[in-house]
Amino acid sequence: MEFFDxxxxxxxxxxxxxxxxxxxxxxxxxxxxxxxDGLKNTLIITFFALILGVVIGVVVAAVRSTYxxxxxxxxxxxxxxxFFMGALNFVCNLYLTVIRGTPVVVQLMIMYFIIMTNTTNGxxxxxxxxxxxxxxxxxxIFRSGIMSIDGGQFEAGRSLGFNYFQTMRHIIVPQAFKxxxxxxxxxxxxxxxxxxxxxxVGVVELTKAGDQIRGRTFSAFMPLIAVALIYxxxxxxxxxxxxxxxxxxxxxxx
Amino acid sequence: xxxxxxxxxxxxLCKYYNGExxxxxxxxxxxxxxxxxxxxxxxxxxxxxxxLRSLNLLELPTRGCILFDxxxxxxxxxxxxxxxxxxxxxxxxxxxFPHMSVIDNMTLAPEKLLKMPKAQAREYxxxxxxxxxxxxxxxxxxxxxxxxxxxxxxxxxxxxxxxxVMLFDEPTSAxxxxxxxxxxxxxxxxxxxxxxxxxxxxxxxFAREVASRVIFMDGGRxxxxxxxxxxxxxxxxxxxxxxxxxxx
Numbered sequence: 384m385e386f387f388d389x390x391x392x393x394x395x396x397x398x399x400x401x402x403x404x405x406x407x408x409x410x411x412x413x414x415x416x417x418x419x420d421g422l423k424n425t426l427i428i429t430f431f432a433l434i435l436g437v438v439i440g441v442v443v444a445a446v447r448s449t450y451x452x453x454x455x456x457x458x459x460x461x462x463x464x465x466f467f468m469g470a471l472n473f474v475c476n477l478y479l480t481v482i483r484g485t486p487v488v489v490q491l492m493i494m495y496f497i498i499m500t501n502t503t504n505g506x507x508x509x510x511x512x513x514x515x516x517x518x519x520x521x522x523x524i525f526r527s528g529i530m531s532i533d534g535g536q537f538e539a540g541r542s543l544g545f546n547y548f549q550t551m552r553h554i555i556v557p558q559a560f561k562x563x564x565x566x567x568x569x570x571x572x573x574x575x576x577x578x579x580x581x582x583x584v585g586v587v588e589l590t591k592a593g594d595q596i597r598g599r600t601f602s603a604f605m606p607l608i609a610v611a612l613i614y615x616x617x618x619x620x621x622x623x624x625x626x627x628x629x630x631x632x633x634x635x636x637x
Numbered sequence: 638x639x640x641x642x643x644x645x646x647x648x649x650l651c652k653y654y655n656g657e658x659x660x661x662x663x664x665x666x667x668x669x670x671x672x673x674x675x676x677x678x679x680x681x682x683x684x685x686x687x688x689l690r691s692l693n694l695l696e697l698p699t700r701g702c703i704l705f706d707x708x709x710x711x712x713x714x715x716x717x718x719x720x721x722x723x724x725x726x727x728x729x730x731x732x733x734f735p736h737m738s739v740i741d742n743m744t745l746a747p748e749k750l751l752k753m754p755k756a757q758a759r760e761y762x763x764x765x766x767x768x769x770x771x772x773x774x775x776x777x778x779x780x781x782x783x784x785x786x787x788x789x790x791x792x793x794x795x796x797x798x799x800x801x802v803m804l805f806d807e808p809t810s811a812x813x814x815x816x817x818x819x820x821x822x823x824x825x826x827x828x829x830x831x832x833x834x835x836x837x838x839x840x841x842x843f844a845r846e847v848a849s850r851v852i853f854m855d856g857g858r859x860x861x862x863x864x865x866x867x868x869x870x871x872x873x874x875x876x877x878x879x880x881x882x883x884x885x
Contacts, residue, residue, distance in 0.1 A: 460713050538695055539732035543746040544722035557736050
């Protein structure tokens with residue numbers, strides 16, 4: 384009997400401790416608002432960086448795969464157009480090398496402390512820095528998707544009289560998109576979590592908000608676990624949405 | 638069509654890879670008149686597919702030129718896309734678009750390129766599907782079809798553009814033996830209607846029965862050409878005799 388009493392006491396104590404901690408970290412001084420505001424910033428940065436990243440990624444992937452697929456005909460035709468494509472391809476390669484070769488935190492700080500020094504809008508800087516960073520990965524994801532489509536598809540399109548871009552648009556990209564969707568989803572998850580370093584340039588996003596609570600209450604468990612759970616919940620929801628989209632896209636083939 | 642009736646004319650066509658290390662085509666001259674069924678035979682690596690793919694410039698020639706309907710389409714400032722519309726092509730591996738239904742595969746090009754109204758494109762496509770016995774498959778996706786059915790769809794997809802010539806690149810080589818017949822039947826009826834056809838194939842029976850002219854290639858050159866009777870019954874070139882003794 385005594386044993387069960389002990390266990391009962393343990394839970395009662397644990398629960399009252401939990402409640403005290405919860406109130407200390409979130410309720411007193413309405414500190415839950417910090418979390419909400421941080422979450423807002425995280426979502427804003429992720430959303431706009433994602434759009435910027437996809438735009439950059441599409442352009443870079445288009446340049447790189449166009450150059451790869453038409454190299455022979457560029458060489459044959461020569462002239463300013465071919466030179467221009469060669470130059471564009473070089474710029475894109477340089478972009479990929481630099482962005483993928485340096486840590487995102489460093490890029491973020493360079494953007495904030497060196498390039499965009501005349502703005503104090505940390506969220507804007509973060510959107511641009513994360514967007515440019517994500518664009519490099521998205522570009523390679525899209526390119527791998529385009530490359531994965533059998534060359535016969537391309538020839539079939541061209542033999543019907545479609546030009547390069549029409550073939551891409553009607554035949555290659557719809558198939559490639561389906562292939563890259565899981566990888567693209569992965570990149571979005573990474574992006575969402577990567578924004579947690581925006582605190583380095585003074586942006587209070589979700590992680591920084593949790594940390595600020597910890598600094599105020601000197602109690603680490605509650606705010607950090609809460610932050611972790613919120614990230615986890617967002618990723619689970621995102622994954623479920625993408626899985627649904629995937630299933631719908633695949634249905635068109637059965 | 639030209640005054641002399643030739644639809645496609647190939648002059649001194651060469652295709653080299655790695656500089657001049659590999660000569661896929663080494664000086665091919667060929668004239669194809671409207672209404673002809675030209676069957677190209679030869680051992681693998683002889684350049685017959687390269688020749689066929691050069692006709693609509695899927696392969697860019699190293700030297701030489703290709704005249705289609707009297708125009709040099711291998712000239713580098715020609716918009717090849719306009720000419721490809723009039724040259725249907727059928728591939729060994731069908732190359733149907735897997736993300737589209739059969740009917741959409743067929744109507745995509747007429748709608749987007751010829752600006753044909755959707756209803757008209759569908760009607761024309763359905764007519765063709767009926768002729769090859771696949772009208773009930775219009776809403777299916779390519780993954781639901783057998784190999785023979787896929788190739789028949791690929792043929793009518795090309796026909797939807799109302800081409801002046803049809804190019805066949807080993808259309809039955811990827812098929813199960815029992816499905817070869819249904820594809821060849823479609824090609825035969827197409828030939829009977831007077832379609833100009835260039836066919837690369839290993840089907841000697843088809844060549845003998847349908848071809849108006851047979852071309853034998855080896856080493857990137859045309860070694861002998863003539864009527865099916867001449868080629869199969871009185872072959873002159875020793876290389877051709879050796880080839881026929883192996884395949885017949």
